[in-house]
Amino acid sequence: EVQLVETGGGLIQPGGSLRLSCAASGFTVSSNYMSWVRQAPGKGLEWVSVIYSGGSTYYADSVKGRFTISRDNSKNTLYLQMNSLRAEDTAVYYCARVAGGGDIDYWGQGTLVTVSS
């Protein structure tokens, strides 16, 4: 059974850093495209970043230069390093697996990141 479990969210001051983790089971992270998607309170879905199976990474303009997606193949875990956090980064962050056709076939339960002083 495929499972994605995010951890690492919490309350952080503006300008601070946080690292989210997503432990995967039931499949191999490094063999798939993996993404982070966020949802601000009461708002819609916003794609954040993707890492291809080959290792290429892409980011939304809103986080480019501040966030870094990575993975640890030995731990079958996906990460999102978030630096220079802003109030507008406040959201539930979902870890997601991207299927071959480009759809997101599995989502984690989400972890809440609140950026506030």
Add this chain to the structure above:
Amino acid sequence: QSVLTQPPSVSAAPGQKVTISCSGSSSNIGNNYVSWYQQLPGTAPKLLIYENNKRPSGIPDRFSGSKSGTSATLGITGLQTGDEADYYCGTWDSSLSPYVVFGGGTKLTVL
């Protein structure tokens, strides 16, 4: 403002049919598969339709998807109160570097 355009809300009575539209451009819907997601209150999104019109295992055939040109449509027949949720369309955009785009979401109310 979302790259893909959806109506903010739709409503219909139980047992009726509803459609939700998703409009994009040639750089996204026009050249890529469209997927649809259902998000029940307080939960993570769930894949409803993939590759324009395919249903994952466990999704009833009351849900259907179609695509024409730069637009896509989600159809739901035999509406149930449990279908009340937010629905999002999504696809890839390849205008510059590849990235995923979503619609702004549509709130379905089953009256």
